[in-house]
Amino acid sequence: xxxxxxxxxxxxxxxxxxxxxxxxxxxxxxxxxxxxxxxxxxxxxxxxxxxxxxxxxxxxxxxxxxxxxxxxxxxxxxxxxxxxxxxxxxxxxxxxxxxxxxxxxxxxxxxxxxxxxxxxxxxxxxxxxxxxxxxxxxxxxxxxxxxxxxxxxxxxxxxxxxxxxxxxxxxxxxxxxxxxxxxxxxxxxxxxxxxxxxxxxxxxxxxxxxxxxxxxxxxxxxxxxxxxxxxxxxxxxxxxxxxxxxxxxxxxxxxxxxxxxxxxxxxxxxxxxxxxx
Amino acid sequence: xxxxxxxxxxxxxxxxxxxxxxxxxxxxxxxxxxxxxxxxxxxxxxxxxxxxxxxxxxxxxxxxxxxxxxxxxxxxxxxxxxxxxxxxxxxxxxxxxxxxxxxxxxxxxxxxxxxxxxxxxxxxxxxxxxxxxxxxxxxxxxxxxxxxxxxxxxxxxxxxxxxxxxxxxxxxxxxxxxxxxxxxxxxxxxxxxxxxxxxxxxxxxxxxxxxxxxxxxxxxxxxxxxxxxxxxxxxxxxxxxxxxxxxxxxxxxxxxxxxxxxxxxxxxxxxxxxxxxxxxx
Numbered sequence: 001x002x003x004x005x006x007x008x009x010x011x012x013x014x015x016x017x018x019x020x021x022x023x024x025x026x027x028x029x030x031x032x033x034x035x036x037x038x039x040x041x042x043x044x045x046x047x048x049x050x051x052x053x054x055x056x057x058x059x060x061x062x063x064x065x066x067x068x069x070x071x072x073x074x075x076x077x078x079x080x081x082x083x084x085x086x087x088x089x090x091x092x093x094x095x096x097x098x099x100x101x102x103x104x105x106x107x108x109x110x111x112x113x114x115x116x117x118x119x120x121x122x123x124x125x126x127x128x129x130x131x132x133x134x135x136x137x138x139x140x141x142x143x144x145x146x147x148x149x150x151x152x153x154x155x156x157x158x159x160x161x162x163x164x165x166x167x168x169x170x171x172x173x174x175x176x177x178x179x180x181x182x183x184x185x186x187x188x189x190x191x192x193x194x195x196x197x198x199x200x201x202x203x204x205x206x207x208x209x210x211x212x213x214x215x216x217x218x219x220x221x222x223x224x225x226x227x228x229x230x231x232x233x234x235x236x237x238x239x240x241x242x243x244x245x246x247x248x249x250x251x252x253x254x255x256x257x258x259x260x261x262x263x264x265x266x267x268x269x270x271x272x273x274x275x276x277x
Numbered sequence: 278x279x280x281x282x283x284x285x286x287x288x289x290x291x292x293x294x295x296x297x298x299x300x301x302x303x304x305x306x307x308x309x310x311x312x313x314x315x316x317x318x319x320x321x322x323x324x325x326x327x328x329x330x331x332x333x334x335x336x337x338x339x340x341x342x343x344x345x346x347x348x349x350x351x352x353x354x355x356x357x358x359x360x361x362x363x364x365x366x367x368x369x370x371x372x373x374x375x376x377x378x379x380x381x382x383x384x385x386x387x388x389x390x391x392x393x394x395x396x397x398x399x400x401x402x403x404x405x406x407x408x409x410x411x412x413x414x415x416x417x418x419x420x421x422x423x424x425x426x427x428x429x430x431x432x433x434x435x436x437x438x439x440x441x442x443x444x445x446x447x448x449x450x451x452x453x454x455x456x457x458x459x460x461x462x463x464x465x466x467x468x469x470x471x472x473x474x475x476x477x478x479x480x481x482x483x484x485x486x487x488x489x490x491x492x493x494x495x496x497x498x499x500x501x502x503x504x505x506x507x508x509x510x511x512x513x514x515x516x517x518x519x520x521x522x523x524x525x526x527x528x529x530x531x532x533x534x535x536x537x538x539x540x541x542x543x544x545x546x547x548x549x550x551x552x553x554x555x556x557x558x
Contacts, residue, residue, distance in 0.1 A: 208465035
């Protein structure tokens with residue numbers, strides 16, 4: 001029943017977005033929106049730079065957050081099971097409760113000047129600033145999802161590996177991670193979803209210049225920040241309609257990424273099944 | 278029993294909070310008498326520049342006439358137009374004149390009530406004190422990239438501009454940039470406040486903000502020898518000015534008309550002045 005409700009909700013959001021985008025589905029308007037230049041005063045309404053910006057920031061944030069997340073899971077699950085593990089988990093739980101706007105706000109006053117001094121050609125508001133803060137945001141999501149899965153794995157796996165003489169790290173690397181590979185993908189997808197859907201951090205930190213991400217220190221704009229910035233504009237203009245196209249594109253991007261990851265995970269296979277007694 | 282104590286405590290707390298917020302006000306102003314006998318709600322939304330003025334006016338009116346309720350939100354000029362056009366609010370504030378399409382679609386009436394100037398702002402420690410219009414245009418279009426080309430130190434210029442929905446940006450673009458381009462690599466910030474934060478933190482930054490928002494954290498650039506002050510905006514020597522408008526759908530109702538008249542009255546004008554805007558006359 002609950003699945004039906006969520007499925008219907010998602011489908012109706014998609015249909016609503018398509019309905020609002022219908023005025024755009026004439027050939028020249030579509031080519032206007034799917035172009036590389038956003039300059040409303042010159043009549044250019046291309047949202048592709050924002051699309052590239054969204055992808056760049058999410059993939060970078062995921063790349064920055066994923067290794068530490070696996071490291072934390074290893075530490076908690078395999079290396080130290082006592083107080084340190086519990087403390088780390090509590091810390092990670094606490095991190096999930098920090099509002100996004102607080103993270104963004106603190107980064108503006110702390111991270112931005114740091115990056116501005118480090119890379120003097122930039123203003124401090126850039127792709128890397130936003131990706132760093134975003135990785136802090138998605139780290140708890142990945143850790144908690146993966147940790148929950150590790151806890152549910154058959155304890156016999158670990159015991160057998162221990163009996164065969166694997167060190168804890170070897171157990172994690174050769175036995176537990178392959179067994180939970182499906183859930184690595186799930187955790188990554190959830191983290192990616194959170195990253196690509198986040199508005200405030202990229203709005204406050206990424207600089208919001210509507211250009212293709214040329215370097216890590218370039219100012220970029222994501223689809224979500226773009227929607228936030230343009231939403232208050234003249235509702236009769238073409239710029240406003242591009243907002244709906246951005247929403248639809250975001251929706252489709254997320255779906256495509258999920259789909260690709262799921263397919264590649266299935267290929268690596270489900271060799272280690274959970275044993276039910 | 279426990280839930281009784283809890284709700285009683287909540288009631289006491291709320292009353293205390295409300296009493297501390299609605300302090301004793303000097304409500305002997307005579308324009309408030311025009312509200313006698315009227316009651317109802319006025320919902321206001323739109324440009325963020327108007328909010329401080331509207332807030333003070335609303336507080337004065339609501340204290341003197343408790344039967345009137347006034348709510349104020351921001352959202353930007355575009356949101357103001359949309360909300361008043363769709364009938365969600367009674368007054369939509371804009372920091373720009375309405376477009377033909379907007380008037381045609383919604384049938385709105387405009388009531389300008391104040392003048393706001395837009396100043397070019399830089400970091401207080403920037404050695405530059407004045408720029409010409411052409412220099413500003415070159416900087417914002419991206420043809421001049423270094424402060425030393427306009428007489429400052431050897432450092433890259435960090436550009437900050439406002440989002441598309443901003444009335445401040447529209448005025449700056451029309452009146453100072455003469456509708457020229459703004460460089461694609463410019464950082465976009467979402468409000469006057471965010472602009473101040475960005476510029477006050479970065480020694481090489483340049484941006485623009487409403488004159489009423491300029492304070493000690495940023496420095497207003499002297500444009501073509503004319504300082505960006507309220508006096509100059511008023512006597513016409515500073516060219517980059519815009520009007521602040523209140524818009525209603527069709528003719529305003531009695532209560533809304535009373536509010537509009539209050540804003541245009543001497544008390545309302547004093548409020549505008551207090552927040553850095555200028556009366557129309």
